[in-house]
Amino acid sequence: MKQLPLVFEAPKRGKPPKHWFDLDIDERREAVVAMGLPKFRADQISRQVFDRLEDDAEQFTDLPAAIRGELGEQLFPNLLTHVQQQTADAGRTVKTLWRLHDATLLESVLMRYPSRSTLCISSQAGCGMACPFCATGQGGLKRNLSQAEITAQVLAADQALASGAIPGTTGRLNNIVFMGMGEPLANYNAVLGAIRTMLEPSPNGFGMSARGITVSTVGLVPRIQQLMDEGLPLTLALSLHAPVDELRDELVPINTRWPVDEVVDAVWNYAEKTKRRVSIEYAMMRDINDSVEQAEELARLLKRRGDWGWVHVNLIPLNPTPGSKWTASRKSDERAFIDTLERRGVPVTLRDTRGSEIDGACGQLAAAAV
């Protein structure tokens, strides 16, 4: 398989249109004043959006009808156009393919469980991190998503839940995981801006809990340190996939820049400072990273950093992508790997593979229309 180059800087493509979701609270007030409206209209508009989940300005019935058209054009352009939807798990897992204003495609996956709903969200169109086992990585990086394009995925999911289209109890999204397309910390400002809107209480945001938001990274160490200093108790997930540099250099090429020890130190510091347990994501690949010796190595690597309260290992059965030499581990090897970690006292879970039949599990979001 061809070795893809690592890409840090997203190519500049047509800038997405400005949207309410790109603005913070002060900027929203300035924007309505610039349209000749009093400041209090900004709160009214936010209430429509975040409380009523309405983003069609023509439906903002508490605003004068004469201004709704201009408001829609200036601050509520359509960001996501629905292209197609696939469902699995009796309709409770929904993968949606969206087209952006410049024809870029992206995907998000909504999963409803008995007592909660989780949205797997994209932060970039494509990904520049070039992990060879990952469908998204094989397509390369198209561009960064704007803050509004990230936030719009949340609104669309909340609208879908509220409409009753997805079987289960009603209610808002509880969890967001940045595990869709892209490396979120490579699009830091837009991701953090979108997270602040998710956390902001009503009427200015979705009012979610920071503990319900997981940022997943391959290990951009300076950005992990920056995230730690934000003072937000977000959950951090490190896609480790290998316990030693030689193998991780191959599976996660960014490792050549920030090696295993350095990145594990960074996430341990994150856990220390935020008091949030870090997830170590480990995609199980047959005869590549799934031996008992590698489980021992992983336990040694994590144990060096203190007791087990700071970390949890999530083993992910790999969803093989067509034409790839990487495939899922045998069940017996999976079991032996788990047993080895458990014997050493490492908290470990084998993740369920919801969405795998619609290519909606990790490493499968490739944004292709069928």
Ligand code: SF4
């Ligand atoms: S595994 Fe994650 S970081 Fe690596 S190429 Fe895929 S989407 Fe990017």
